[in-house]
Amino acid sequence: MSVRLRIISAIQQIAVEQQVNLPPLDDELALHGTGFDSLGFAILVARLEDDLGIDPFTISEDASFPLTIGDFIRAYENVPA
Amino acid sequence: MSPREIFALRDYLDPSLKGRTLSDARRVVSLTGITGETCLVGRPRQLSGRSVLLAVADQLLSALAMIEIDDVARRMLLCPPDLRADHVKALIEDAEIDAIVTDEPARWTDADVYLVVAARAPVRTAARAKTERPTEWLMLTSGTSGVPKIVNHSLEGLTGAIVADGPARGAPPVWATFYDIRRYGGLQIFLRAVIGGGSMVLSEPGEPIADYVARLRDKAVTHISGTPSHWRKLLMSGAASGFSPRYVRLSGEIADQAVLDGLRRAFPEASIGHAYASTEAGVGFAVNDGLEGFPAAMIGESRDGVEMKVVDGSLRIRSTRAARAYVGRQAAALTDSDGFVDTGDMVELRGNRYHFVGRRGGIINIGGLKVHPEEIEAVINRHAEVRMSRARSRRSPITGAIVVADVILAEGCDVGRSDDIRKTILADCRASLAPHKVPAMIKFVAELDVTTAGKLARHDA
Numbered sequence: 001m002s003v004r005l006r007i008i009s010a011i012q013q014i015a016v017e018q019q020v021n022l023p024p025l026d027d028e029l030a031l032h033g034t035g036f037d038s039l040g041f042a043i044l045v046a047r048l049e050d051d052l053g054i055d056p057f058t059i060s061e062d063a064s065f066p067l068t069i070g071d072f073i074r075a076y077e078n079v080p081a
Numbered sequence: 082m083s084p085r086e087i088f089a090l091r092d093y094l095d096p097s098l099k100g101r102t103l104s105d106a107r108r109v110v111s112l113t114g115i116t117g118e119t120c121l122v123g124r125p126r127q128l129s130g131r132s133v134l135l136a137v138a139d140q141l142l143s144a145l146a147m148i149e150i151d152d153v154a155r156r157m158l159l160c161p162p163d164l165r166a167d168h169v170k171a172l173i174e175d176a177e178i179d180a181i182v183t184d185e186p187a188r189w190t191d192a193d194v195y196l197v198v199a200a201r202a203p204v205r206t207a208a209r210a211k212t213e214r215p216t217e218w219l220m221l222t223s224g225t226s227g228v229p230k231i232v233n234h235s236l237e238g239l240t241g242a243i244v245a246d247g248p249a250r251g252a253p254p255v256w257a258t259f260y261d262i263r264r265y266g267g268l269q270i271f272l273r274a275v276i277g278g279g280s281m282v283l284s285e286p287g288e289p290i291a292d293y294v295a296r297l298r299d300k301a302v303t304h305i306s307g308t309p310s311h312w313r314k315l316l317m318s319g320a321a322s323g324f325s326p327r328y329v330r331l332s333g334e335i336a337d338q339a340v341l342d343g344l345r346r347a348f349p350e351a352s353i354g355h356a357y358a359s360t361e362a363g364v365g366f367a368v369n370d371g372l373e374g375f376p377a378a379m380i381g382e383s384r385d386g387v388e389m390k391v392v393d394g395s396l397r398i399r400s401t402r403a404a405r406a407y408v409g410r411q412a413a414a415l416t417d418s419d420g421f422v423d424t425g426d427m428v429e430l431r432g433n434r435y436h437f438v439g440r441r442g443g444i445i446n447i448g449g450l451k452v453h454p455e456e457i458e459a460v461i462n463r464h465a466e467v468r469m470s471r472a473r474s475r476r477s478p479i480t481g482a483i484v485v486a487d488v489i490l491a492e493g494c495d496v497g498r499s500d501d502i503r504k505t506i507l508a509d510c511r512a513s514l515a516p517h518k519v520p521a522m523i524k525f526v527a528e529l530d531v532t533t534a535g536k537l538a539r540h541d542a
Contacts, residue, residue, distance in 0.1 A: 017507060017511075038448065038479050038480050039448065039480060039483070039516065039517060039521070041479045042448075042477040042478075042479040042480040042483045042521065043483060043521035043522070045477060045478060045479060046475055046477060046483055046485070046521055046522060047521070047522060050522070055478065057478035057479070058476075058478045065478075065479070
């Protein structure tokens with residue numbers, strides 16, 4: 001499974017657990033438009049760290065938190081494996 | 082007070098009581114006639130009036146030395162086996178130690194400062210120890226960081242609950258404990274064995290649990306205590322079958338309903354109860370109705386010299402069994418001005434029972450909200466598929482921290498069902514806990530660390 005698909009699948013899984021109604025996930029969707037609160041994102045980042053072995057928001061000192069789904073996925077895709 | 086009125090441990094070793102023993106994995110020592118023997122080499126009489134550091138690695142030898150030193154020395158500081166070498170100097174200074182009783186005399190070379198007395202297997206002696214003065218029993222707190230605090234007890238205070246409970250009914254009990262007897266919980270059992278006319282089986286560091294239980298069975302142990310973590314390990318080991326104690330006690334950590342029910346199933350004939358005690362406050366109370374928590378009616382009322390109240394969520398105890406004071410140059414006050422010890426154990430009233438929710442110092446901070454890991458563990462542990470769990474914080478770039486849980490599945494549980502079990506646990510956590518307390522992740526693990534004091538290791542607390 002690609003990094004993108006794994007991220008999308010993790011978002012969908014957490015949405016079920018947190019009882020969030022997700023809008024369609026396209027790259028332009030603002031992260032706050034997902035309906036996730038900060039806890040939801042914290043869970044997402046922690047699970048992806050376990051799944052992919054990386055946490056791009058802790059590794060990089062100047063990382064700014066992404067604004068859209070596209071930014072979020074790119075943050076993972078751009079980390080050298 | 083004349084020496085005759087002083088209550089000494091050796092007074093309970095009546096030579097007419099036959100068949101009493103103290104044993105570990107290697108040796109059995111008869112307690113009958115032990116008062117005619119000595120385990121101290123050299124100049125034991127010079128321990129009179131001294132402040133003694135009891136630094137004997139071996140539990141059995143340590144027990145015999147305690148019996149000999151009690152009511153001879155001015156004070157006796159009990160060193161648990163995990164005492165860090167770099168803390169010893171500060172403790173010696175704080176407790177004004179001027180004598181060392183040790184099974185490693187070569188280690189104590191600074192003999193100008195103190196008298197060194199070696200301890201070894203007991204031999205007959207013509208010299209009879211004289212009861213001279215009530216010895217102060219100094220014990221160390223079991224906190225994880227920094228130099229442990231020294232707590233000053235009297236033998237009278239230490240045995241307050243034993244005297245209040247009265248002798249065990251029926252045949253003389255055979256006691257055992259998972260604790261080390263240099264810890265408060267373990268010392269209680271050792272004192273019960275000596276005072277109550279029974280025998281005792283000691284734990285052995287590093288001994289596989291199945292071997293320990295085999296010894297408990299061989300020696301027909303009737304009364305046994307440990308922390309909930311000790312008991313969960315026993316239940317997990319599958320070694321409990323064939324062992325049938327009459328009396329099972331839990332203390333030192335929160336006894337949740339799951340572990341109480343697990344022990345009820347494993348030992349259907351036994352009296353199963355949990356006790357509240359701390360090194361500072363002494364034995365508070367015992368709960369024998371098989372339920373977690375304790376009846377709210379126990380608060381406020383004074384019974385057997387113990388009075389309890391709840392202030393700002395924490396349990397406070399004023400008791401004749403409490404320690405007298407902390408010892409040392411920088412020692413803080415042990416009680417408030419009314420004589421109450423703040424235990425730091427947080428309780429919550431639900432219906433007509435108080436439930437323990439965790440330690441004040443053990444709170445984890447989740448996005449500015451406070452969480453007791455024990456509260457989460459209690460919800461997870463009530464699942465039949467779970468034997469033991471640990472909730473902890475995990476740093477997060479977004480909220481600062483999230484809650485994650487490590488879970489040990491019950492023995493015989495189908496690992497292939499772990500996804501379903503995870504979903505069931507999370508659904509229950511969501512139904513029972515505030516959203517910020519629901520674990521973000523559940524990881525199944527094969528084991529969880531338990532400290533030498535028998536408590537679940539909490540590295541982030």
